[in-house]
Amino acid sequence: VEPTNTIALPIFMFAGGAIGNLIAIIVLSVSRQERKSSAFYTLVCGLAVTDLLGTCLASPLTIANYLDQNVLKNSHVCEFQSFLLLFFGLTGLSIIFAMAAERYLAICCPYTYQRWGVDRRFAQKFLISIYISHIVFCCLPMIGMAGSLLQSSSTWCFIDWNTHKPRAAAYSALYGVVSLLLILGTIVLNLAVSGALLLMRQRTVQRPVTRASVRERWRALSSAAETQMMAVLVMTSAVVLACSAPLVVSQIRVFANCFMLKHDPRADLAAIRIASVNPILDPWIYILLRRSLFRRLLSLSRGSSSTRSSSSSTPQRNLKNSVSRSIKDAQK
Template sequence: MDTPESTKMTTTATGCANGSMTNCGSKRNAGVSVGFPISMMVTGVVGNSLALILVYISYRKKENRRKRSFLLFIGSLALTDLFGQLLTSPVVIAVYLADLDWYTIDTSGKLCPFFGVCMTTFGLCALFLASAMAVERATAITNPHWYSNHMKTSMTRHSLAVIWALGFLFALLPIVGIGEYTKQWPGTWCFISTGRSDAPGNVFFAITFAVLGIFSLLVTLSCNVMTIRGLILRCKTKTGASQSTKQWERLTTETVIQLLGIMCVLIVCWSPLLVLLLRMIYSQVSSNDCNSTYIKANNMESKVLDLDCDFFLTAIRLASLNQILDPWVYLLLREILLRKFCIMANAVSNCSIEDHKETQTALYALNKQNQGGNNNCKSQTD
């Protein structure tokens, strides 16, 4: 899910309260830079495009037929993140260039619902795809016979179609009158309304999005833990020093490290936003209220709202960062950094083994020397 970047307000509550709305707006917008959303878009497009190229090359290889289901999931995730950035980032950049005046580029009022649909669709689909990949990996490790007999590429394609359809249809609910998309602070993007709204079913729609996101996170984490456990158990059952055993141990190490990275990225990027959404829904607070926060100088509630707004921006930035990190944690880093890490780990392990052997040899020689000295003493006594 791609969102804009915003700078923190540089004025104080007292200053804005005593000044005019124009002065407050100019102070808030003084530090705004379009460089951040541009760099985020370029980085995400390059990473996801590279991931799509690698997936396509791997998918065409005959020896990777058994991995085609997983490759389809990775390619679909990269494609989802790529389209999410291409459809939303240009709008954000245009609003920044218009000095944060949304209505300059949205004279018809239809751009905000479009932006909200894109945000919701690509955000949910990314989470659903991560869960689907976690289930696929866990099934392949814990129940390999069923996986090899039933997990065909046709089943994977059907699953992908269902995920995209569900995400898109859910995002269309505000268009048909259930829920609402509103402009969010600092006015460069639109998302689900969490404040007081006259739209029917708005609370239901907002809560459902947050719950679905949290549920997807829990499924992904649970399945990844099952996969790690299954890999470690299978690795322990393989004994011996054969080449296949060493290769299995290496692949196990790489996969465990990758899964741990995926879990950390998902938790850090998504949990703050989803939890904060539930909190804002419960308190009926919207980030759009941040535009009037600093005018209420002596209102304690406005100060609390200000903290929520700052934290909400941080949560949105982290969720946006997930689109850039996805291709790296799922594919690119596995091919580059994980192998280097394993080489270093093996080198350290080999050094420890050699040190252990040298220590054992030295102790063995010392014991033989002591035994020889004891025998000499015994012969002299005799």
């Protein structure tokens, strides 16, 4: 296939990722509630900015290579694109893990959350530390820890993860293991927080309520902050992990080289393409699950619930009135 025939796909992905993340950043910055919120939305905004930077830096190189296949044959350009893919892939996973950890501390360990002073500034400092540490780690291939290689499809560069050189194999394995640990940690923290919230909701439902039963229970069950944050976290985690997992699996295959298993360049290309979909899908989660829309959905469900309760209570009131009238007649 000629590159000019397939250039529409990277252009479409570039436009989708850039426009979507720009809209998401505007939505997050304009909304008052999100701006006043704690560390969680600072991390969400950090992830949107990270996705936007990754799209704007990496996609133009891919598009340029479709126009001229000699672009990525330049060793410096190849190393730079390899760095971008390493850095933004690992940074996205780290921010998702930080979001899950923040929710875990806020809900399961509130005393520690307050003692550590986890707020907006804390999240900003944490994002800066993620960026600095990951820049250092992902620059190691440029100083000889591992080599960057134009992959067999000639459309993208990445570290030579199928080499038998000890240092390069060790770096590739370390990168894959760190990514895998971030994925597993995010899953465990999300399960722990979801379980804690379900337990809290169950206790709230079982608690006896004397007045305005339906309304008070709905207010307790729909504490919009935690519920909406968890919805954003779970949906974003699902998208990021689903898109990142194939690439991480491909990186872990460096261990398989020791057993002389076959290298599959098509699987690697499919993995990087799936990972490229991630920054396109992420922003629409923040846009669609913003708090104002979430509250509308909750108010609609509250309204339907109160309508049902009022309609079911009407025959009960009529029955009570008829019984009381019959009792009065008997007394007369």
